[in-house]
Amino acid sequence: MEQRTYNQYCATARTLDLVGERWTLLLIRELLTGPKRFSDLQAGLRGLGTGLLAARLKHLEREGLARKITLPPPARTPAYALTEAGEELGPPILGLARWGLKWAMGEPRETDTFHAGWAVLGLKACFDAEAAAGLRAVYEFRIDDEVFHARVDDGTVEVLHGPAQHPDATVTISEAAFLDVTSRGLSFAEAVKTGAASASGDRGALRRLAGLFRLPAPRSRDITD
Amino acid sequence: MEQRTYNQYCATARTLDLVGERWTLLLIRELLTGPKRFSDLQAGLRGLGTGLLAARLKHLEREGLARKITLPPPARTPAYALTEAGEELGPPILGLARWGLKWAMGEPRETDTFHAGWAVLGLKACFDAEAAAGLRAVYEFRIDDEVFHARVDDGTVEVLHGPAQHPDATVTISEAAFLDVTSRGLSFAEAVKTGAASASGDRGALRRLAGLFRLPAPRSRDITD
DNA sequence: CGGCATCCATTTTGATACTG
DNA sequence: CAGTATCAAAATGGATGCCG
Numbered sequence: 001m002e003q004r005t006y007n008q009y010c011a012t013a014r015t016l017d018l019v020g021e022r023w024t025l026l027l028i029r030e031l032l033t034g035p036k037r038f039s040d041l042q043a044g045l046r047g048l049g050t051g052l053l054a055a056r057l058k059h060l061e062r063e064g065l066a067r068k069i070t071l072p073p074p075a076r077t078p079a080y081a082l083t084e085a086g087e088e089l090g091p092p093i094l095g096l097a098r099w100g101l102k103w104a105m106g107e108p109r110e111t112d113t114f115h116a117g118w119a120v121l122g123l124k125a126c127f128d129a130e131a132a133a134g135l136r137a138v139y140e141f142r143i144d145d146e147v148f149h150a151r152v153d154d155g156t157v158e159v160l161h162g163p164a165q166h167p168d169a170t171v172t173i174s175e176a177a178f179l180d181v182t183s184r185g186l187s188f189a190e191a192v193k194t195g196a197a198s199a200s201g202d203r204g205a206l207r208r209l210a211g212l213f214r215l216p217a218p219r220s221r222d223i224t225d
Numbered sequence: 226m227e228q229r230t231y232n233q234y235c236a237t238a239r240t241l242d243l244v245g246e247r248w249t250l251l252l253i254r255e256l257l258t259g260p261k262r263f264s265d266l267q268a269g270l271r272g273l274g275t276g277l278l279a280a281r282l283k284h285l286e287r288e289g290l291a292r293k294i295t296l297p298p299p300a301r302t303p304a305y306a307l308t309e310a311g312e313e314l315g316p317p318i319l320g321l322a323r324w325g326l327k328w329a330m331g332e333p334r335e336t337d338t339f340h341a342g343w344a345v346l347g348l349k350a351c352f353d354a355e356a357a358a359g360l361r362a363v364y365e366f367r368i369d370d371e372v373f374h375a376r377v378d379d380g381t382v383e384v385l386h387g388p389a390q391h392p393d394a395t396v397t398i399s400e401a402a403f404l405d406v407t408s409r410g411l412s413f414a415e416a417v418k419t420g421a422a423s424a425s426g427d428r429g430a431l432r433r434l435a436g437l438f439r440l441p442a443p444r445s446r447d448i449t450d
Numbered sequence: 451c452g453g454c455a456t457c458c459a460t461t462t463t464g465a466t467a468c469t470g
Numbered sequence: 471c472a473g474t475a476t477c478a479a480a481a482t483g484g485a486t487g488c489c490g
Contacts, residue, residue, distance in 0.1 A: 006251065006272065007271065007272065007334070007336045007337050007338060008251075008271075008337060008338055008339070008343065009330075009333040009334075009337040009338070009339040009343070009404075010251075010254075010322075010325075010339070010340075010343035010346075010347075011321075011322040011323070011324075011325030011326045011329070011330060011343070011347050011350065011408075012250065012251065012254050012318055012321050012322045012325060012343070012346070013251055013325075013343075014325045014329040014330060014331075015321045015322065015324055015325035015328075015329055016250060016251065016321070017329075018329060020245075020247070020250070022245070025237065025241060025245070026231065026233075026235075026237065026238055026241065029235075029237050046232065046233075047231065047232065063446060064445075064446030064447055064448060065446065067448075083446070085328045085444070085446045088324060088327070088328070089324060091320055091324075092317060092320035092321045092323075092324055093237055095316055095317035095320040096236075096237050096240045096241070096317045097235075097236040097237045097240065098236070098317075099236075099240050099313060099314060099316075099317055100235075100236030100237060100238075100239045100240035101236045102313070103240075103310045103313070104236070104239040104240055104242075104243060105234075105236060105239060106239075108234040109232070109234075111232045112232050112233060112234040113232060113233055113234070114233070114234040114235075115235075118233065118234070118235035118236075118237070118238075121235075121237070122235075122236050125236065179234075183236075219310070220289075221288060221289030221290065221308070221310045222289055
């Protein structure tokens, strides 16, 4: 099957030739926090059938954006990881996320799914390099049964699925409260008060945590323009 | 027609619900350099029929990303412009373009179309704010029969289709040479030597021009990863 | 020129069943 | 669990005709 293309010698169009098809950018989003197995990818993408998922993964492999790996022991199960080229789609994808946080979030709909990893990426999208100047710390986030960690190092941040080796601080929070904090402006302190969250570890690192992310104020797209 | 959605409470997915359909981001790209008429939009998007273009424009209007305007006299003809929300998709789109410049450009194919405006946006995508610190200048680019201008003001740049009011400097260049300069690393000085380009106006502004844009070194996505 | 409507051939997708 | 195979529904592309 011939691959469909916009036939434009334009950097945007060429990029969309590669990743503009339905599901593709969300698939890459899933991989931005680390390798994932076929079934975990599908679980994160309700509505994407196994056939299309397999086709998309093959496409990403063929185009050098992802590769099939074998997870290290004791798992030894197949999984998919981004290549360097794929990883570098992180910034543009987080750019789209930043736009969405400002202009498109609204309230969750009845039919919406939600995964903690998406909110974690949303946080990363709002990371403020200046606010992190001079800070070096590893945070672990335990959100219901999912665990993520963020490694902050002087203006940079790396966010991965799974536990940290040596976290400086650990935050435990319910998924619902995490959603409130990351997308509805609930302060973490309030979440602690209600018992939905708790924190432990280095108090200096914890004190700086909230200031590392600058959530945009949501705006309406209505015709006030 | 029911609008298709990913049904995810995720900023990236919500954004793609709005602009992830085929042609939509390229349509917005066309509008990033200023309002355009229906037929000019179609000319920039070969393969997009009038029906789908009309549908996409309606969708963007309904969603508050674009609006239909009437061009000022003497034109008085209808055109489409981005709203504030639409304009703010510029940075993510230029992020995708930056990725494409690095990982996906290669050589033009026989079947590729090309428009100077795309290369101008590519330039903007590579604008280096630090290099423009303290500079305030308006450049006009005359590329074959298309005219653009860039207004640089201390670390910011604005790029628009059409002539400038009071350009500090004007660059005249053939489309082919502009393509060589913006995507194949040909230096502007060399283009002048071959007679494909010429420049006039404030010499100080011209001297700084080339340094304002940091083109990424193209990379292959092959399995060296 | 600036669109909308219609018809039709192709692709893409979504959903499900099935296999190693 | 990791996919293939299959089929129906939806989106797209291209042509064409219409109308102000």
